[in-house]
Amino acid sequence: MATAEEQSREYLRRHRLPELLHRLGALLLFHRPERPREFLIQVLERVKAGRRAEGEYPFLMDEANVDAMFSLLDVLGQGHIRPVQYREAAHRTWNLGKLRVTCGCFLHRTLKTLGLSTEDLELDDDMLITLDVFKKGMKKKMLESWSVY
Secondary structure, eight states, X not given: OOOHXXXXXHHHHHTTHHHHHHHHHHHHHHHOOSSHHHHHHXXXXXXXXXXXXXXOOOOSSOHHHHHXXXXXXXXXXXXXXXXXXXXXXXXXXXXXXXXXXXXXXXXXXHHHHTTOOGGGOOOOTTXXXXXXXXXXXXXXXXXXXXXXX
């Protein structure tokens, strides 16, 4: 017979509560609403509506954030990146003016938190990923990640 602690862990795992709470916390810190409880209620209502196909799931990043992330990956400004660049982005350090950005942890953790990890990227290494393809992929992964709740 399982102990109370084991039962509690199984309950949390089965309902994916740690991931949900982590995601809700990320949304709170990103938006920093004046009324956090009301904000969380609205987010959960959007998740519920999204599951019923009556609305959109909440997104942590807006279009400008996705554009900025792509521009960090497209360091040469070619208008496209390759899958290998996307995969290796988690291990790069860039100097942006006075700001030194180490993406090894930050970008990888950010993508993983958002349900957009590079670990399961299945693309031909010769494929060119444009900004439009990148945005569509990000949106698809976001929808998939919210749909499990």
